[in-house]
Amino acid sequence: SQKIEQNSEALNIQEGKTATLTCNYTNYSPAYLQWYRQDPGRGPVFLLLIRENEKEKRKERLKVTFDTTLKQSLFHITASQPADSATYLCARDNFNKFYFGSGTKLNVKP
Amino acid sequence: ETGVTQTPRHLVMGMTNKKSLKCEQHLGHNAMYWYKQSAKKPLELMFVYNFKEQTENNSVPSRFSPECPNSSHLFLHLHTLQPEDSALYLCASSQSGTSGANVLTFGAGSRLTVL
Numbered sequence: 001s002q003k004i005e006q007n008s009e010a011l012n013i014q015e016g017k018t019a020t021l022t023c024n025y026t027n028y029s030p031a032y033l034q035w036y037r038q039d040p041g042r043g044p045v046f047l048l049l050i051r052e053n054e055k056e057k058r059k060e061r062l063k064v065t066f067d068t069t070l071k072q073s074l075f076h077i078t079a080s081q082p083a084d085s086a087t088y089l090c091a092r093d094n095f096n097k098f099y100f101g102s103g104t105k106l107n108v109k110p
Numbered sequence: 111e112t113g114v115t116q117t118p119r120h121l122v123m124g125m126t127n128k129k130s131l132k133c134e135q136h137l138g139h140n141a142m143y144w145y146k147q148s149a150k151k152p153l154e155l156m157f158v159y160n161f162k163e164q165t166e167n168n169s170v171p172s173r174f175s176p177e178c179p180n181s182s183h184l185f186l187h188l189h190t191l192q193p194e195d196s197a198l199y200l201c202a203s204s205q206s207g208t209s210g211a212n213v214l215t216f217g218a219g220s221r222l223t224v225l
Binding site: 009031032034036041042043044045046049051089091093096097098099100101102103 | 158
């Protein structure tokens, strides 16, 4: 079956460091992947989308990469801040039906 | 008001009750979704509506009954629920059918507790 997985349940880093989160997919080739941020008790918020023919996408301190050979997307937050602490979700779109990974909870310590 | 609005934000119900969750989007989108989010599990896609027509029912038990009277409103009718149905229920919308990738806009969710 087609799967999208985020293997790290949690990531703890020090403020100012770069956080790197991983999303892997199996048994299919997505045209693009999406990343969302979710704060406790709230709905996810869209952050970035990267297409399969794009190696890298940036938005302010955020950077997403897409490696079709490794079947993997990496999500980076540079110069991380405590306010970046949240759960980050990757998602794929299959004919307008969106499927999510289980998320990685990022904790940025001051 | 803009975005996606869900009511109520919190709901406690007994197993024999009948209640409904409501979702309204003010974005002019033509697709609406219900997701279930339980602790430590991925978001589970429950139902998808495109142009008011249901296009996905992801093997959801019949005790959950969706209704989409128009492209802006979505309901989830609940009856005879089980304690394991306690979760955060998220509504989302998107603009389907356009060229390029679509993204979801979520509401804040309805936290449901079944006693």
